[in-house]
Amino acid sequence: MLSRRLLIVSQSLLRRSSPLVTSSVSTSSEAQVIDTDRIQKEVFKSISEEVAENQRQRLFAVVYVNGRQWKVSDGDLINLEGNLPLNVGDEIKLEKVLMVGGANFSLFGRPLLDSNTVSVDAVVVEKKTTNPELKYVHLNHHQTKFLNWKSDEATVLRIKSVTAKAVQQ
Amino acid sequence: MHLSTTLSLRRILNSGFHPFQVIPKPDVWMKRERLNRFTAWQYASERSTVKGAYRKEDKIFTYLSMQREDEKKLEKFHAEERVRTALAEHDMEYSKFKTVLSQSHILLDNICLSQLAIYEPRSFRSLVAFAKELARQEGMNVIPDDSEFSYDVHVDNKSVLRKPLPRAVEYTRGATENHTNKPRKLREEEY
Numbered sequence: 001m002l003s004r005r006l007l008i009v010s011q012s013l014l015r016r017s018s019p020l021v022t023s024s025v026s027t028s029s030e031a032q033v034i035d036t037d038r039i040q041k042e043v044f045k046s047i048s049e050e051v052a053e054n055q056r057q058r059l060f061a062v063v064y065v066n067g068r069q070w071k072v073s074d075g076d077l078i079n080l081e082g083n084l085p086l087n088v089g090d091e092i093k094l095e096k097v098l099m100v101g102g103a104n105f106s107l108f109g110r111p112l113l114d115s116n117t118v119s120v121d122a123v124v125v126e127k128k129t130t131n132p133e134l135k136y137v138h139l140n141h142h143q144t145k146f147l148n149w150k151s152d153e154a155t156v157l158r159i160k161s162v163t164a165k166a167v168q169q
Numbered sequence: 170m171h172l173s174t175t176l177s178l179r180r181i182l183n184s185g186f187h188p189f190q191v192i193p194k195p196d197v198w199m200k201r202e203r204l205n206r207f208t209a210w211q212y213a214s215e216r217s218t219v220k221g222a223y224r225k226e227d228k229i230f231t232y233l234s235m236q237r238e239d240e241k242k243l244e245k246f247h248a249e250e251r252v253r254t255a256l257a258e259h260d261m262e263y264s265k266f267k268t269v270l271s272q273s274h275i276l277l278d279n280i281c282l283s284q285l286a287i288y289e290p291r292s293f294r295s296l297v298a299f300a301k302e303l304a305r306q307e308g309m310n311v312i313p314d315d316s317e318f319s320y321d322v323h324v325d326n327k328s329v330l331r332k333p334l335p336r337a338v339e340y341t342r343g344a345t346e347n348h349t350n351k352p353r354k355l356r357e358e359e360y
Contacts, residue, residue, distance in 0.1 A: 036323055036325075039323050040323075060289065062277060062281050062285075069277065069278050069280065069281045070281075071281055071284045071285065071288070071289075098275075098276060098277055098281075099275075099277065099292075101289055101292045106289075106291075106292035106295055106296070108275050108277075108296065109275075110273060110274040110275055111274050111275065111276040111334070133233070133237045134230055134233040134234050134237060135234055135237070136230040136231060136233065136234040137234075138227060138230075138231060145227075147230065150237075
C-alpha cells in the first residue's frame with residue numbers, strides 16, 4: 001500500500017530536466033529538492049513491469065465516448081445514446097482515454113493519455129431502441145391529457161480489452 | 170323515407186338487444202386492461218374501482234414523467250454528493266479538489282470521480298493525495314493525511330498547474346436575449 005505511487009503524465013513534465021521541488025504531504029516541513037527524474041523513471045519502470053506481466057491483471061480505464069465519460073473494464077457493456085454510424089459486429093478502438101488504473105497503479109492523462117500506450121478495444125453488440133418512457137401533460141380543469149410514449153435509439157458496446165503497453169520512460 | 174319516427178320504431182326489429190332499453194356502449198374491456206396495467210398493483214379503491222384507478226393512473230403518469238425529466242440532473246446531483254462525501258472521508262474540500270483538478274487539466278467529471286471513489290478507492294485516494302499536495306503548495310488550507318498511511322507525492326505546483334481549460338459552452342433552450350423591451354428606433358444616419 002505504501003509503495004503505491006501516483007503519476008501524472010504530461011509531456012512538459014517529462015521533458016523537464018531540472019529537479020522538481022517536492023515535499024511530503026504529511027508534514028509541513030520545508031520543501032526539499034530531490035532527484036525527481038530518478039523517481040519518475042522508477043515509477044515508470046514499475047508501472048511498465050506491472051503492465052507487462054503475463055499474470056492475471058485487470059485494468060480499468062476512463063474513456064470519453066459520445067459526449068460522456070465511462071469507467072470501463074474488460075467485458076463491460078456500455079449503452080451509448082443514439083443511432084451511431086456503426087454496425088453490429090464492428091470492432092472499434094476507443095482513443096480518448098482519460099485514465100488507466102490497475103491493482104497497483106493509476107495513470108491520469110492531462111487531459112488524455114497517449115492512444116498508442118493504452119488501447120481500449122470494443123465491439124458493437126447491439127443496436128436497439130430504449131425502453132419507452134413517458135411524456136405526460138395533464139392540463140387541469142381542461143379535460144385535456146397528452147400521453148406520449150418516448151423511445152430513443154441506443155448502441156451497445158462491449159469492451160473487449162483494456163491493455164497498456166510499457167509506458168514512456 | 171324516414172319511417173322510424175312515424176312508426177315509433179326505436180330499434181331494429183329482431184335485433185339482439187332489448188327494444189326499449191339503453192344500448193350498451195362499446196366494450197370497456199380494452200380500456201380497463203390498459204388501466205389495470207398500471208393500477209393492478211395498487212391497493213383498495215385505487216385497484217377495485219374505476220374512478221379511483223383513473224385518479225391513481227394520472228398520478229403515476231405524472232410522476233413517471235417528472236422522473237424522466239429530472240433523471241439527467243439527478244444523476245449529476247447525486248454524483249456530486251457522492252464525491253463530496255468521499256472527499257470528506259479524506260479530509261478534503263470539494264472546491265479545492267475541483268480547482269486543483271481543473272488547473273492540472275485532469276478532466277474527469279463528477280460521475281466518473283464518484284465511480285472511482287466507490288469502485289476504485291485506492292486510485293481515488295491517490296488522486297486526493299495529489300490534489301492535497303498541490304493545494305498545500307498553492308497556499309490553501311488543507312488537512313494533511315495521517316503520516317503513517319500517506320502516499321509519497323512528488324509534484325511541483327509550478328510545473329503542473331496551469332490555466333484551466335475553457336469550459337464547454339452550454340446553449341440553453343430559449344431566446345438568448347430578453348425581447349420584452351422593444352429595440353430603440355434607428356436614427357436617420359443609421360439607415
